[in-house]
Amino acid sequence: MGFNHQSQKKINSVIGRFAPSPTGPLHFGSLVAAVASYLAAKTQNNGKWFLRIEDVDTQREQPGASQSIIQTLESFGFAWDGDILFQSEQTERYQTALERISDHIYPCSCTRKYLQSLSDISTYGYLYPGICRNGINNPDIQNPSIRVKTNKQEICFQDLCQPHVIGQSIEQEIGDFILKRRDGLFAYQLAVVVDDAFQEINQVVRGSDILDNTPRQIxxxxxxxxxxxxxxxxxxxxTADGKKLSKQNHSPPVLTDNDSSDKKMESLLASLEFLGQNPPKRSNLESINDLWKWAFQHWDNDKIPKVMTKPTKFT
Structure with missing residues (x-):
């Protein structure tokens, strides 16, 4: 079964989302993602913006992080539509989706350690060579993972920011990938696709570090x-030395309990500047509400820099 690039119909009303993982407090890179996805959706006619907490991987969740993220977004003035969706509460929906494609999935006994011992390494990590595709390699293993069968068809799409058509042959570059882990947790790739469909998301705005996930999701x-x-x-x-701002790299929180409204304003201004929007000077703004009013009037997707990474001093 092969899939190809499909032309996209013009969206009349944008439905976007911000979907942080509760592995720690929001950092500057997370704030940029929130600002970009929020304005790309809410500046459009009848646009909607949903907040989703991607806590499907409960082992990585930091206690209190979800509430911290929600409070930080509220303090910056974000206003989302509808209820917050928590992935940890959607497992029945994920299982139903898995059962719908039962002809395209199979159990796999291969452990990460075993796969790392193989020589097949792709740009994206260890290429899965289909060991269990035609029959599980170790039938005695308890709780095998579930993989989806890929094919040789290249998945292509035109990004709204990056200048070139993105293409990936999943079978050759990734291999059959996991939809449900051995520990019973559903994989991010399945969860995010099911959630986007459930919430009727039609536009995803996020960092280029997740770009290589997109063909698998399509x-x-x-x-x-x-x-x-x-x-x-x-x-x-x-950072100046090329390291991604992330919780894993111990990037500092974008906001602490003692931060003033001036610090919040500086953070939002820096986010808009990072996204190429040329916001007004701090001295011309009396409040965060003034900045949001300006942003709603002047936001332009086309001004976002068309590069994969961009250094920032705001860390």
């Missing part, structure tokens, strides 16, 4: 019969 959308979304991947914020 593949699953097509396999499940979901609409294909629009994607905008803005540059990933990096």
């Amino acid at each position: 593949f699953l959308q097509q396999l499940l019969g979901y609409p294909q979304l629009e994607y905008l991947h803005f540059p990933t914020a990096v």
Whole structure:
């Protein structure tokens, strides 16, 4: 079963989302993602913006992080539509989706350690060579993972920011990938696709560091019969020496309990500057509400820098 690039219909009303993982407090890179996705959706006619907490991987969740993220977004003045969706509460929906594609999945006994011993390494990590595709390699293993069968068809899409058509042959570059782990947790790739369809998301705005996930998500959308979304991947914020701003790299929180409204204003201004929007000077703004009013009037997706990474001093 092969899938190809499909032309996208013009979206009349943008439905976007911000979907942080609760592995720690929001950092500057996270704030950039929130600002970009928020304004890309809410500046459009009848646009909607949803907040989703991607806590499907409960082992990585930091206690209190979800509430911290929500409070930080509220303090910056973000206003989301509807209820917050928590992935940890959606497992029945993920299982139903898995059962819908039962002809395209199979159990796999291969452990990460075993796969790392193989020589097949792709740009994206260890290429899975289909060991269990035609029969599980170790039938005695308890709770095998579940993989999806890929194919040789190249998945292509036109990003709304990055200048070139993005293409990936998943079978050759990734291999059959996991949808449900041995520990019973559903994989991010399945969860995010199911959630986007459930919330009727039609535009995803996120950092370029997630760009290589997109072909796999389009593949699953097509396999499940979901609409294909629009994607905008803005540059990933990096330090002067090229390190990605992330919780894993111990990037500092964008906001602490003692931060003043001036610090919040500086953070939002820096986010808009990072996204190429040329915001007004701090001295011309009386409040965060003034800045949001300006942003709603002047936001332009086309001004976002068309590069994969961009250094920032705001760390």
